[in-house]
Amino acid sequence: MASPESKSPEQSEKNRKYDRQLRLWGDHGQASLEAAHVCVINATGLGTEVLKSLVLPGIGAFTIVDGKKITEEDIGTNFFLETDSVGKSRAQVATQMLLEMNPDVTGDYIDEEPEQILSNSPDFFNSFTVVVATALTEKILILLSKRLWELNIPLIVCKSLGFVAYMRIQIKEHTVVETHPDNETLDLRLDRPFDSLKKHIDSINLDEMSFKDHCHVPYLIILYKYLEKWISEHGTLPTTYKEKQQLKDMIKSGMRRDEHDSSNSEENFEEAMNSVNKCLRVSDIPDSVINILNDDRCVNLTAKSSSFWIIAKAVRDFVDNEGKGLLPLKGNLPDMTADTEKYIVLQQIYHKQAAADAEAIWRRTLQLLRQLGRSSDSILEKDVKLFCRHVANIHVEKGSCIADEYDPKVFDTNIIVQNLENPESMMIYYVMLRGVDKFQAEYNSYPGEFDDQVEPDIVKLKTCLTKLLSEWGCGPLAKDDYVHELCRFGGAELHSVSAYLGALAAHETIKLVTNQYKPVHNTFIHDAVTSNSGTFFF
Amino acid sequence: MSFDHMQRRWSNLRKVLERSGPFCRPDFEPSPENLQMLVDHCRILVVGAGGLGCELLKNLALMGFRHLHVIDMDTIELSNLNRQFLFRHKDIGFYKAEVAARFINTRVPGCNVVPHNCEIQTKSEAFFQEFHMVICGLDSIVARRWLNGMLMSLLVYENGELDQASVIPMIDGGTEGFKGNVRVILPGMSPCIECTLDFYPPQVTYPLCTIANTPRLPEHCIEYVKVIQWPKENPFDCAIDGDDPQHINWIYEKSNDRAAQFGIQGLTYRLVQGVVKNIIPAVASTNAVIAAACATEAFKLATSCSASLNNYMVLNDLDGVYTYTFEVERKINCLACSQVPREIEIKDSKYKLQNLIDLLCERPDLQMKSPAITAVIDGKCKTLYMQMVASIEEKTRENLSKTLIELGLKDGTEINVADVTTPSTITLKLKFPQDNSASQ
Numbered sequence: 001m002a003s004p005e006s007k008s009p010e011q012s013e014k015n016r017k018y019d020r021q022l023r024l025w026g027d028h029g030q031a032s033l034e035a036a037h038v039c040v041i042n043a044t045g046l047g048t049e050v051l052k053s054l055v056l057p058g059i060g061a062f063t064i065v066d067g068k069k070i071t072e073e074d075i076g077t078n079f080f081l082e083t084d085s086v087g088k089s090r091a092q093v094a095t096q097m098l099l100e101m102n103p104d105v106t107g108d109y110i111d112e113e114p115e116q117i118l119s120n121s122p123d124f125f126n127s128f129t130v131v132v133a134t135a136l137t138e139k140i141l142i143l144l145s146k147r148l149w150e151l152n153i154p155l156i157v158c159k160s161l162g163f164v165a166y167m168r169i170q171i172k173e174h175t176v177v178e179t180h181p182d183n184e185t186l187d188l189r190l191d192r193p194f195d196s197l198k199k200h201i202d203s204i205n206l207d208e209m210s211f212k213d214h215c216h217v218p219y220l221i222i223l224y225k226y227l228e229k230w231i232s233e234h235g236t237l238p239t240t241y242k243e244k245q246q247l248k249d250m251i252k253s254g255m256r257r258d259e260h261d262s263s264n265s266e267e268n269f270e271e272a273m274n275s276v277n278k279c280l281r282v283s284d285i286p287d288s289v290i291n292i293l294n295d296d297r298c299v300n301l302t303a304k305s306s307s308f309w310i311i312a313k314a315v316r317d318f319v320d321n322e323g324k325g326l327l328p329l330k331g332n333l334p335d336m337t338a339d340t341e342k343y344i345v346l347q348q349i350y351h352k353q354a355a356a357d358a359e360a361i362w363r364r365t366l367q368l369l370r371q372l373g374r375s376s377d378s379i380l381e382k383d384v385k386l387f388c389r390h391v392a393n394i395h396v397e398k399g400s401c402i403a404d405e406y407d408p409k410v411f412d413t414n415i416i417v418q419n420l421e422n423p424e425s426m427m428i429y430y431v432m433l434r435g436v437d438k439f440q441a442e443y444n445s446y447p448g449e450f451d452d453q454v455e456p457d458i459v460k461l462k463t464c465l466t467k468l469l470s471e472w473g474c475g476p477l478a479k480d481d482y483v484h485e486l487c488r489f490g491g492a493e494l495h496s497v498s499a500y501l502g503a504l505a506a507h508e509t510i511k512l513v514t515n516q517y518k519p520v521h522n523t524f525i526h527d528a529v530t531s532n533s534g535t536f537f538f
Numbered sequence: 539m540s541f542d543h544m545q546r547r548w549s550n551l552r553k554v555l556e557r558s559g560p561f562c563r564p565d566f567e568p569s570p571e572n573l574q575m576l577v578d579h580c581r582i583l584v585v586g587a588g589g590l591g592c593e594l595l596k597n598l599a600l601m602g603f604r605h606l607h608v609i610d611m612d613t614i615e616l617s618n619l620n621r622q623f624l625f626r627h628k629d630i631g632f633y634k635a636e637v638a639a640r641f642i643n644t645r646v647p648g649c650n651v652v653p654h655n656c657e658i659q660t661k662s663e664a665f666f667q668e669f670h671m672v673i674c675g676l677d678s679i680v681a682r683r684w685l686n687g688m689l690m691s692l693l694v695y696e697n698g699e700l701d702q703a704s705v706i707p708m709i710d711g712g713t714e715g716f717k718g719n720v721r722v723i724l725p726g727m728s729p730c731i732e733c734t735l736d737f738y739p740p741q742v743t744y745p746l747c748t749i750a751n752t753p754r755l756p757e758h759c760i761e762y763v764k765v766i767q768w769p770k771e772n773p774f775d776c777a778i779d780g781d782d783p784q785h786i787n788w789i790y791e792k793s794n795d796r797a798a799q800f801g802i803q804g805l806t807y808r809l810v811q812g813v814v815k816n817i818i819p820a821v822a823s824t825n826a827v828i829a830a831a832c833a834t835e836a837f838k839l840a841t842s843c844s845a846s847l848n849n850y851m852v853l854n855d856l857d858g859v860y861t862y863t864f865e866v867e868r869k870i871n872c873l874a875c876s877q878v879p880r881e882i883e884i885k886d887s888k889y890k891l892q893n894l895i896d897l898l899c900e901r902p903d904l905q906m907k908s909p910a911i912t913a914v915i916d917g918k919c920k921t922l923y924m925q926m927v928a929s930i931e932e933k934t935r936e937n938l939s940k941t942l943i944e945l946g947l948k949d950g951t952e953i954n955v956a957d958v959t960t961p962s963t964i965t966l967k968l969k970f971p972q973d974n975s976a977s978q
Contacts, residue, residue, distance in 0.1 A: 011783075011807065019617045023812065023819040024715055045600075049826070056822040057620055072546040079596050083647050101623055162554060163561075163834075163844060180856055216752065335755055340800045343754040454557065481560040492553035495600035496833040499593070503826030507716075507855055510823070517716075518857045526861075528834045529561050531720070531847040533861040 014104070021057050029178075029514040030058065034104075036129040036513040037061040041114050041144075042068070043094035045077035045493050046160045047134040049502025051098050052080070054509060061106045062098075063128070066091035067113035077493045115140050118147065125153060130509050132156045138406065138437045145170055145402035154512050157402060158505045161436065161446075162489025163528040164429050165501035168538075169508060169520050173297075174397040175308035177386060178516040181393050185281070187330035190224055191237055192283045194329070194353050200345070201225070206254070214256055216339035218346050219272035223279055226251050226272070237280065244280070248273045267337045285319065285327055285392075292396055293319065303372055307379045310372070311387045312394070314364035318357070328357030328388040358388040399522050405538055413472035415536060420474060426525040426534030431477075432486050435465040446491025458487045497528050548573055551602050554843050563842040572841050576602040577648075580840050583669040584608045585658060585685060587634035589820055590675025590711050592624045593829030595638055598673075599646040601837045606642075607669070609654040609661070610635040615781070621822040658685055659961070666706070667692055671840065673832055674710040677818065679738050680907060680959050682710065683874075686723070686731035687960035690874045693726045698877075700726045709835050711828040715819040718828035721850045721866070722835050725875060728849050729866045732874035736902040756805035759793040760813040767792055780815035789814055827853060873904070873964055879952075881969045884942060891922060891945060892938040898955065906957040913953045915946040922953075942968070 015022065022030055036059055040047050043066045051062055068074075068090045070081055080097040081090070091109035099107045110117065110124075114136065117124050125131060131148055133141070133155065141157065148155045152172050159166040189197065201224050206214060230238055230247050238247045255269040285293075292298060293316040297309050305313075319325060331354025333347050362384045366376055387394070404410045419427035439447045439461050447457040461483050469476060477483075504524070511517040526533040545552070555572040582603055584594050587610035598606055612634050614625045624641040625634070635653035642651045654661070658681060666672070666688055676682050686708065694704040708723040710731070723730050748754070749762045768778055768789070779785050790810045797805045811817065831851065838844045851863045871878040882897070891911070898906045910924035922937050922945060924930040937945060947953070949970035954963045 013616070016616050018620050019808070019811070020817070020820040021620055021822075023808065023817065024821060052623060053823040053826050056623055072543060073549050076547040077550055077600060079600060079645065082645070101626075102619075103627075182854070182856060337748075338754065339752045340754055340802070343752075344801045347754075448553070448557075485559045485561060488554065488557045488559040490553045490557075492550040494550060494554070494834070494837075496597045496830045496837060499597055500827055500830035500834070503823040503830065504855065504859055507821075507823035507827075508859075517855075520858045524859050528831075529838075529844045531831060531835075531851045531861070531863050533859065535858055535860075 018058060025510070025514050025516050029516055032514045033510060034058055034060045037063070037127065038509060038513075039063045039065060039125065039128040039131045041065045041131065041133040042135040043078070043080070043090045043109075044134045044160075044498070045074075045079070045495055046158055046498040046502050047132070048078055048080040048094050048098060049499045050132050050134070050158065050505045050509070051094075052101070053503045053506030055098050055102045055105050055107075057510065058102060058104045059509075059513075061108075063107065064091045064095050064109040065112065065114050065117060066094070066109070067111060067116065077495045077498065079495075114144065118143050122147075126151060128153055129513050130154045130156065132158065132505055132509060134158045134160075138441050142403045142406050149401040149403070155402070156505050156508055158501055159433060160493050160498040160501050161433065162486070162492050162494060163497060164433070164486075164489075165497050165526040165528065166429065166433055167501060167505055167508070167520065167524040168402060169399065169512075169522045170402045171397060171399040171512065171519070171522075174399070174512060174515075174519065175306065176395040176397070176511075176515055176518060177308065177390050179390070179393045179395050179518050180516060185392065186279060186334065187283070187327075187392065188220065188279055188333075189283050189326075189329065190220070190227055190279060191281075192326065193224070196349050196353060200349055211256055211258055213339075215258075215266040215268060216337070216342060217268055218336045218338040218343050219268050219275055220279070220333070220336065220346060221342075222251060222254070222269060222272040223275060226254065227280065237282065238276075244276050247280075248276055251276075271337055283326055285325075289327065289392060289394060292394060295396070301368065301372060303374070305372070307383060308387075308394075310368050310379060311361070311365055311384055313368055314361045314384070315387070315391060317364050318361050322360055323357070327391050328361055329354045330389060330392065331355070332389075354388070358385045361388055395518050397519055397521065400538060408471050411472070411538075413474070415538065416472055417474050419536070420477075423478075424532075426527060426532065427536065428477075428482055429525050429527060430523070430536065431465065431468070431474075432482050434468055435461055435483075436486060438464040438468060446489075448487035448490030450490075454487050454490070458483055461487060494528075497526075500528065501526065544577075548602055555841055559844075561844055563838075563845055566842040572843065573602055576837075576840060577604050579605070580671070581605040581669050582607070582836065583666070583672045584675065585672060585681075586610055586675040586677075587622075587624075587638040587653075588612070588618065588675060588677065589621045589713065589822075589825035590829045590832070591634070592622045592638055593826050594673055594675055594711075594833060595624070595642045595651060597830055597833030598836065599642050599649040599651075601833055603836070603840075604649050606649065606651045607654060608635045608639055608651055609656065609658055610638075611655065611657045621820055621825050623822070658688075659958075663688070663692060669706060671836055672706060672708045673836055674708060675829060675832070676710075676712075679905075682731055683735075683959040684961055686725075687874050687962060689723075689725045690730065691962050695877070707839055709832045709839070711832040713820065713824045713828050715821070716824055716854065716856045718824050718853045719851060720828055720831045720835065720847065720853075722839070722847050723849070729868045730872065730875040732903075733869040733872045734866050735905055738905070740902075753796070753800055753802060756793070756797055756802055756809055757813055759796040759800070759802060759805060760789065760810050762796055763789050763792040764814060778814065780811070786811055786814060824853070824855070827855075869903075874960070880964075880966050882966045883969045884971070886971060887941065887943055889942050890938065891940055891942060894942065895923065895938070898957075906955070906959055908958065910956045911953050912956075913947060913951055915951070 038054060038059055040051055043064050070085050070088050070090045072086055075081055075083055080094045085093045089111045091111050095107050095109040131153060155170040157168045201221055204221060206225055238244045251269060251273050255266050292312055298312045298316055301310060301313050331350050333350055362381050365379055365384050369376055416427060419425040447461040448454045508519050511519045520535060521537050523536045523538055552573055556568050556570055558568045580603055584591055587608050613631055614629045614634055616630055618625055624638045629637045633655040635655050639651035639653035642649055689706050689708055692704055694701040705725055710721050712719050744758055744761050749758050753759050773788050790807050793810060794805055835847050838846050848865050850866045851861060854860045870876060871880055873880055895909055898904050898909045908925040911922045912919060921934060923934045947968055951968045952965050954965055956963045
């Protein structure tokens, strides 16, 4: 019996604390998170909820910008303010209360209004990884949006108004290698086997096997053998349902029975039949990846190109040359009923080919770095390997500047017109929130903010909306329901609605700083009445 | 807190409670009394003080609710701190419910959270009857089902008509990684947990022969050590404790040896821990989103100030943010919430009691864990099998290999089944194949 004393890798305290999230974005994702510095503008209930879901997983640092003093109303919607803190700086108290949650995080605050900072310290925002803004007026939002667009720093704008929540991500370009798709397609190359795979399977003769071996052959090999037979008879891959059914029948006819126990059927043959649809796809490059490889940023590298584009170019060159029109092999196999040895041998063949493909791309990457006059250590081999493993699902997010939505000369309003035709569309809330923006700009308050002004504000908000809609080339709204509802809200911030959106905004921030998962493209709207939501691209 | 302070503190809530709007429920009356009702009367039970529970308590406290109870038997662990934001390092080892309640009561003066450091199964009907609403933030399907059954058992029917006053709404949240769901259940009126039992995916299991003879994945090696090697070698003279690093280390080393022996790659310490403890990845944001949606539903349901979610919402924020709401339908012969007796079909006359028990565990619409079966045979109530009590298990074990017919069960016999998934006994009517039952 082995001694219970351990030679095993004892986990650090930090690894144990973050264990549940490290299983999602990995140690490298965590390292990116810990290197990030996020700025949150306005420590409203919404603002501190964003920070809560960033401080807990261990964001490196945050800075709060907020010039407001705490009011009694703030206490009712913001968990990170104490009851006796009315009158104190909201930025200061929120910073303290948030930091108390996680000693790994550093945080500071600027007790100033964002407009002051924008005009007095133009370089203030330069060093942040992401900026998240809440409770901004139209005027400041446009300034901030333009500033961060120039600086190429992502901006997430959040609004929580009554039962409505809105989030808009502004990002020039964002590249993602690890998108973590829900359903990854298999990359098995049965239709275009690479040499070592073909050699291996050719060396196997199913007919000569004992029953014990026959029922332990990985289904991949069975599929390959019968596919080979099919192609020799038909000349092409089976594509229609009927053809696939015929192939399944062929496989079924090859199934043997145990002479000792006739009830013992061959599970591996069953698996082969069930996998026909999943495994027999034509090996090709997904359109989304073709678009990336054909992107000007990929084709024409510059000295300033990011690692993503340099590796993408290496992949492109690989596809055009030794890849013979295909991407580097992913290299992983699904589990299949088989004995250990037969499975592991097959697995190794895929692993080795994937490693060889990645190696070829690594050499091409080094070559590109030399051509660009960049040092050879500016891209690591492990990053190339990671890229190759996920290449079928890489993603490039190209965004637009929020300020453009406020400029009728550049704003494409077709999407609004089209979506408003659908009475269920969340687009109505975008229109409403823009109307509220306009109302605020004109009257310096929220519609319905004061109890005795609800009725007159309904009329005023309608006027604001009519102006906007005609500017956008939309007809008038069919019903006044939403105008009434927005005036009922009177600018109210409901904590649970803010908590909902704040957490989502934190999650989008984590996506941006870890370069994992696809961010919202680019506007998200949630209606807490029905719990529906929608995503639009402006 | 003075009246004036309170009015100002809750001025945001008052807007939607004292003004009417086009999306309110028809029974909504805008009035200051709505807030007063939340603050003074509405009693809510939060089940679970973990990732969802912590968020729920905060959200409810800031949505005006004051009479909150929270129940959780667990104590705080280091790995909770990345999301269960009411707990600090110094709280490790203390009861979750207690620490969470204290934190909320301190941060939100006036709010009164009462902790219960115990399992829900230890509480009586009278306890649950005290609440206007139950909000569930559980990771256990069994506990959810038990609670669902409890709320169903509190329903009062008069002449077949449901007494609305006996309905305690249940709002249920669940998360896993970047996915989550929320549902609103009005017991006896809308679909319940058992109506949609097949929503829960079956647990991943590996066939024993794969583990023992043909391992291919690192998981197979870990399972081998867990299921076969540990009981055989019994290295620490006790069952596996997933929280004991010595135990995990031992399993790690042994499964590493096995993986090396078979040439299997990819075994890591983290994976060993994950498999042994059946760890579900969890992150602050998803828990916060789902708990927030639950709290919004609670607020809307308690005050009628807006329509409710009808009745199921799923969230997935891996790729952008995707949500989908849909209306789940009631199962007309639901074991928990319908009044229709359920029949269970017996395949043939050779069917053994063990087959019946396996069926109860495997059927997607039943998914029982360790059913105990009693039946009235020849006028006498007999226990046919019961696993939970060792002495009875011993006495009834021989029944497992007997056929139902040998045990005296016939077509139409009603069996009573007790299981951890429900607080009350379930009655099932046996249905034998026609010709067989005729020949008996």
